Amino acid sequence: MDHNVENKVEGPERKNILTVMIKRTLLSILSFLICLTLFAQDSTAVPMADELRKNGKIYVVVAVIVTIFIGIILYLIRLDRKISKLENNNS
């Protein structure tokens, strides 16, 4: 029954349907674009330590870590020198 009714649409009503269709496609394209912007927002919305970077406190942490590391390395170098000395004494 529905099939028959649709077939009878003509003239001004048909134009109406066309405008509705155009409106709908425009709307769907618009919503798709909005979706895209949302995706773009999502990809940058992954929380990173931006704040820590901005106020510069991260440099303090890195400075501390590098200082500790260099201290350990200096100890290793001293150990290396000591062993070299022992080797020279023995031979």
Add this chain to the structure above:
Amino acid sequence: MKKWWWKILCIVLLVYTLIAGLLWNNVPRLPQLNETIRNLYFHVCMWFAMMILFIISAVQAVKYLRTNDLHHDTRSREYATIGIIFGILGYATGAIWMSYTWVDPNRPAYESFSQIAKEPKLIGAAIALLIYFAYLVLRDSISDIDKRARIGAVYNIFAFAFLFPAIWIIPRLLPSLHPGGEGPGGVRTDNPALDFKALAPQMRLVFYPAIIGWTLLGVWITTLKIRLKALKEKTYLQ
């Protein structure tokens, strides 16, 4: 300090790793991992250093069996020891990293930990490390020097052979949360660290120097231990 250039290279690379690895704002923004992606420069490098040290250890074991030179035996043992230390460090850092990225906050802690404990990568690495522990126990429990060296070398080659299934094959065939192998979405990333498609290209600028730096540090410490052992043996003989 003869032949010191690679030690300076090691220091430079590691300082670069620490500074660029922690500060350089070039890491990809990944959900769930967030800033912890920087652990790649530290946690993964521990395993790399362990594998390279174990390879050197196995090569020295083969050299001992070919030449019967006891120097190769002590080298093999020390490389295995430092390799184990790097393995333990890799395990410990992995434990810290996983408790912030794998643990599901919506479930009780013991439930997610019981799931994490079934990870094939963790089990494989644990088995491999235990086999190397057994190598130390076995080698150091024999008092006869030549017998100790020979049995130790043979067992070392066996332990190295066991690394292949325990670390490099089986964990990559099974589904796992850990990168590498079959992911939860059925996405295959074959190698946990060297997969060129999975790793962001700009991270390689820090990652490869980090691998070299940490490995050189392991080799440096090992050479110190080897020289110390040689000195000790000399004083015993005198």
